[in-house]
Amino acid sequence: MAALRRAETALEAVDLIKTYSTGRNKPPVRALRGLSFHAARGTVFGLLGPNGAGKSTTVKILSTLSAADRGSARVAGIDVAAQPDRVRRTIGVVAQRPGTDPMATAAENLLLAGRLHGMSRRDARARAGELVDRFGLTDAAHRLVRTYSGGMARKLDVALGLMHRPQVLFLDEPTTGLDPQARSEMWDEIARLAADERMTVLLTTHYLDEADRLADRIAIVDHGTVVAAGTPEELKSGLRGDAVLVELAGAEPRARAVLERVPVLRDITMDGCTVRGRTDDGARALPAVLAALDEAGIAVASATLARPSLDDVYLRHAGRGFEAAGDEAPKGLEATRNPEAAK
Amino acid sequence: MTTTHATSAGTRPLTVLVHTALLTGRLQRTLWRMPTFLVIGLVQPVIWLLLFGQLFRAVADLPGFASGSGGFLEFLTPGVVMMTAMFASAWAGTAYLQDIDRGVLDRLLASPAGRGAMVCATLVHQAVQTVVQSLAVVGIALLAGARFPGGVAGVGVTVLAAVLLALVFSALSDAVALLTRQQATLIAISQFTTLPLMFLSSAVMDLRLAPGWVGAVAAYNPVEWAVVAARQAMLAQAGRSAVQGHLALLAAAVLVMGFLATRAFRAYRKSA
Numbered sequence: 001m002a003a004l005r006r007a008e009t010a011l012e013a014v015d016l017i018k019t020y021s022t023g024r025n026k027p028p029v030r031a032l033r034g035l036s037f038h039a040a041r042g043t044v045f046g047l048l049g050p051n052g053a054g055k056s057t058t059v060k061i062l063s064t065l066s067a068a069d070r071g072s073a074r075v076a077g078i079d080v081a082a083q084p085d086r087v088r089r090t091i092g093v094v095a096q097r098p099g100t101d102p103m104a105t106a107a108e109n110l111l112l113a114g115r116l117h118g119m120s121r122r123d124a125r126a127r128a129g130e131l132v133d134r135f136g137l138t139d140a141a142h143r144l145v146r147t148y149s150g151g152m153a154r155k156l157d158v159a160l161g162l163m164h165r166p167q168v169l170f171l172d173e174p175t176t177g178l179d180p181q182a183r184s185e186m187w188d189e190i191a192r193l194a195a196d197e198r199m200t201v202l203l204t205t206h207y208l209d210e211a212d213r214l215a216d217r218i219a220i221v222d223h224g225t226v227v228a229a230g231t232p233e234e235l236k237s238g239l240r241g242d243a244v245l246v247e248l249a250g251a252e253p254r255a256r257a258v259l260e261r262v263p264v265l266r267d268i269t270m271d272g273c274t275v276r277g278r279t280d281d282g283a284r285a286l287p288a289v290l291a292a293l294d295e296a297g298i299a300v301a302s303a304t305l306a307r308p309s310l311d312d313v314y315l316r317h318a319g320r321g322f323e324a325a326g327d328e329a330p331k332g333l334e335a336t337r338n339p340e341a342a343k
Numbered sequence: 344m345t346t347t348h349a350t351s352a353g354t355r356p357l358t359v360l361v362h363t364a365l366l367t368g369r370l371q372r373t374l375w376r377m378p379t380f381l382v383i384g385l386v387q388p389v390i391w392l393l394l395f396g397q398l399f400r401a402v403a404d405l406p407g408f409a410s411g412s413g414g415f416l417e418f419l420t421p422g423v424v425m426m427t428a429m430f431a432s433a434w435a436g437t438a439y440l441q442d443i444d445r446g447v448l449d450r451l452l453a454s455p456a457g458r459g460a461m462v463c464a465t466l467v468h469q470a471v472q473t474v475v476q477s478l479a480v481v482g483i484a485l486l487a488g489a490r491f492p493g494g495v496a497g498v499g500v501t502v503l504a505a506v507l508l509a510l511v512f513s514a515l516s517d518a519v520a521l522l523t524r525q526q527a528t529l530i531a532i533s534q535f536t537t538l539p540l541m542f543l544s545s546a547v548m549d550l551r552l553a554p555g556w557v558g559a560v561a562a563y564n565p566v567e568w569a570v571v572a573a574r575q576a577m578l579a580q581a582g583r584s585a586v587q588g589h590l591a592l593l594a595a596a597v598l599v600m601g602f603l604a605t606r607a608f609r610a611y612r613k614s615a
Contacts, residue, residue, distance in 0.1 A: 020614075063453045066612060088455045099450035103373045115365050116456045118358070144376075160450065 009074070010168055010200035011039040011062065016071035018057050018224075031057040033224040034071070039202065039217065044194045046215030047204040048310065054224040055204035056096055059172045062202065063093045076167050076200075089117065092166035094157050096173045096204075102146035106137050106156050109145060110163055117164035124163075131159040135189070151182035158186070162193065168200045169193075175210060183210075190214055208310040218310070220317055228317040232310060239308040239316060242282040244289060248273045249299035258296045262288050273301070359463070362456045366464030370438060371471065384472065388427035388480045393487070395419055395547055408549050417491065420484040421501055421573035422546030425566055427480060428473045428505040428512075429541065433533035435469050435513035436520025443524055458608040462601060465517055466510050473509040477502045492579040500576035500586055507593035508569040512537070514600035521607035540566045545574070568592050 018032040032054045039045035047055045060066035062073050064084040073080045076090045093099075100109050107128055114124030132141040135155040145153060154174070161169055174190065175183040191214060194201050205211050211218050212232050219229040228235060244265065248255055256270045259277060264285045267278040279285035282305040293300055374380060396416050402408060403415035442448040451461060481491075481498055491497050519532050541547075543560050544567035550558045561567040572589035574580070 065449055065453055085455065085457075088453060091453065093450065093453040095446055095449055097446040097449075099446035101369070101373075101447050102445060103376055104369065108369075108372070112365060112369060113450075113454065116362060116451075116454045118455065 008041055009038050010041040010043075010076055011037075011045065011202055012074040013037050013058065013062065014072050016058065016061060016068045016073060018054075018061065018066070018068050031224055032061075032068070032071075035221065035225050036071075037219045037226055037229060039200060041200055042198050043216040044190075044201040044203055044214050046211040046218040047202065047221050048206070048208065048211040048215075048218050048314070049204075049221035050206055053221040055206075055221055056172055057224075058221075059093075059095075059170050059202065059204060063091055063170050064088055065093075090167045092161035092164065092169045094161040094169070094171045094174055096176065098153050098157055100145045100148075100153055100156050100160065103144060105142050105144055106132060106148075106159075107141045109156060109160060113160050113163040119164060127163060127165075131162060135159050151178055151185075154178060154182070154186070155189075158189070162197070165197065166199060168202065171201060171203045173204055173206065175205075175207065187213055208314065212310050220314055222317070228313065235310065235313045236308045239278070239312055241278050241280040241308070242285075243306045243308055243312060244277040244279055244282070244285055244303070245306065246275045246277075246289060246293070246303045247301040248275065248293075249301045252298050254296060255293065255298050258292050258298065259289060262292050264288060358455075359457055359460050362460035363463040363467060366451075366456065366461060367467045367471075370464060370468040374468075374472075384431060384476060385479055387430075388423060388476050389483050391426060392416075392419065392423045392480055392483055395423065396487070399547060402548065405552060408552060414489075416484055416487060416489040417578065418549070418574070419547060420481060420489055420491075421577055422544075422570055424477045424480045424501055424505050424573060425508055425544075425569045426541055426546055427476050428509040428569075429537050429566060431472060431476065432469045432509040432512040433516050433537050434529075435465050436516035436518075436529050437526070438465055438468075439517060439520040440524065440526055440529065443520075452608070452612070458605050461608075462514065462517060462604045466513050466601065469509050469513040470506045473506050474502055477505045491577045493577040494579075497573075497577040497579065500590070501573035504569040504572045504590060504593060507590065507597055508565060510597040511565050511593065511600050514597065514604040517604040518600070518607040521604070521611045524611075540564055543567070544570050546570050565593060565596050 014036050016032045016035045018030075020029045020031055022029055035054060035058060037045070037047075047058060049055055057066065061068045062075055062080060064080055064087050067081065075087045078086045078090065080087050100106075101112075104112070110128035110131060111121075111124050114127055115121065119127065128141075132138050135158070137152060137155060137159070140148065140152060145156065148156070154177075158171070158174060161171070171190065175186050178186060187210065190201070190203070193199075194214075203211070203214055215232065217229065217231050218235060219226040220235075221227070228238075230238070246255075246259075251273055255275055256268060259265055259268050259275060262285070264279050264281050265277040265288070267276075269276045277285075277289075286303060286305050290300065290303060396419055399419070400415050403418065439448060442451070452458075478498075481501065485491075493500070515536075516529065516533060520529050523529065523532075543557060544550075544564050545561065546566060550561055568589040572586045572593075576586050
């Protein structure tokens with residue numbers, strides 16, 4: 001039974017612990033504090049969390065670039081600490097920072113990657129041609145990468161990770177720094193890849209909508225551990241009910257007390273002119289809310305009803321809003337180690 | 344479909360050779376795309392040869408200066424070949440620093456390319472440059488009127504010694520780059536080692552005219568080993584065994600430094 005599960009498990013991390021020393025007389029940074037998760041073969045697994053939560057450290061350990069202090073990890077059933085060489089032959093890595101050689105053309109970058117993975121020159125040429133077509137880089141394939149726009153270079157990064165048809169692909173924040181259109185194109189491409197090439201994808205992101213859109217399962221990471229895991233739907237339905245959001249026409253402290261008397265509404269929070277609540281029956285709650293506020297003479301600018309978002313899930317499990325968590329993170333461990341990513 | 348690639352990458356020794364060739368090809372191609380570096384790399388040793396040749400010409404007239412049958416230029420040529428090899432290769436680690444900066448090194452480290460192949464590639468790349476530069480220096484010396492009794496064999500030994508010396512310093516530079524990851528530190532360390540090592544050798548000066556301790560220290564200096572082997576071969580001064588002894592010492596130093604550079608990847612990974 002355990003063996004069967006192992007065969008179906010493409011990625012497995014058990015109690016990973018990683019501490020970085022930051023210099024003499026400074027406290028060490030505890031990047032991972034017992035992080036565990038597993039992802040089934042052929043699925044897209046999302047690690048979601050703010051900067052500094054430990055996502056990139058996890059990817060580095062799973063892709064053999066870094067070694068965990070304690071804990072174990074397996075990729076395609078292979079122990080990363082015991083057989084890093086075998087792991088490297090089965091994975092493709094698209095790191096958070098660009099990893100393309102600016103002094104080479106796209107075709108040269110791709111050919112080198114393929115040949116290092118043991119592809120013949122002929123196979124590598126064919127595959128490179130296929131990938132530049134797929135990512136819309138055909139016209140630029142023989143230009144030096146330093147002349148590329150950010151979006152083009154990012155596409156080439158992903159193409160490089162795919163070159164040798166890896167069993168497991170790591171995508172570390174693939175769309176950070178892309179403009180909205182490039183991001184949406186990249187999403188389409190990742191979704192198509194996961195379906196066509198039937199590989200396992202580990203996606204890290206700090207965009208809630210990205211995880212929601214692409215991942216089959218998600219683990220929410222905060223302060224180096226997984227605080228919640230499941231499918232996006234499971235995580236959202238764990239919250240029970242819909243979110244009610246009321247924008248008042250002006251600040252009105254009485255609103256909270258008024259709404260607490262509406263029977264179908266619970267978990268009411270208020271922030272300036274914004275009142276949030278939760279309900280199991282949105283269709284009845286909304287008219288009741290409007291009626292109660294109207295009766296109390298409180299003017300309403302807008303009232304909306306929404307299915308719970310991953311933001312709500314994050315708020316519940318990490319104890320704070322997603323944006324706030326990103327700001328509070330210790331200026332991102334990842335950010336300080338990669339000055340370019342911080343820009 | 345992935346298994347086919349996995350098996351073909353399984354034959355180790357051949358794989359290391361193929362990876363070294365691929366990565367060396369990348370470094371050479373990059374150099375060709377920066378013509379400024381090519382030109383400077385060729386012009387600089389020529390300037391040294393002609394500048395030092397003029398500046399120190401009178402040194403050869405000092406009593407006790409053993410410059411063989413020829414003048415100072417004959418004496419100086421092997422010294423400038425080694426200076427050029429050492430100064431150029433002390434920068435070898437810069438390629439790693441650029442790759443670290445551009446994220447290319449991490450991508451290579453997560454690929455099946457071995458650490459040994461990655462070190463070998465920078466070494467082969469430097470060796471090729473050293474061969475070209477050494478021949479350029481000898482060629483200019485010949486044009487300037489120098490004549491070497493050692494003939495083609497002498498030049499061959501000189502190029503070999505220069506390549507070995509370049510490998511020692513390239514490997515050292517690679518290790519420093521991986522351990523410190525700072526351009527400024529790499530510059531400081533290479534300045535701090537190359538200049539004293541050059542002047543603690545007979546590259547530009549006959550050590551019999553220097554204080555005794557300089558000669559004693561020079562006996563342990565790889566630059567001196569290379570200069571002596573090359574000069575003796577070029578000027579046909581000494582027997583074959585003295586030349587071979589110095590070349591063997593250099594080769595041993597290459598192995599030690601190459602091993603250290605490969606190990607430096609371990610430290611790099613640990614702090615990653």
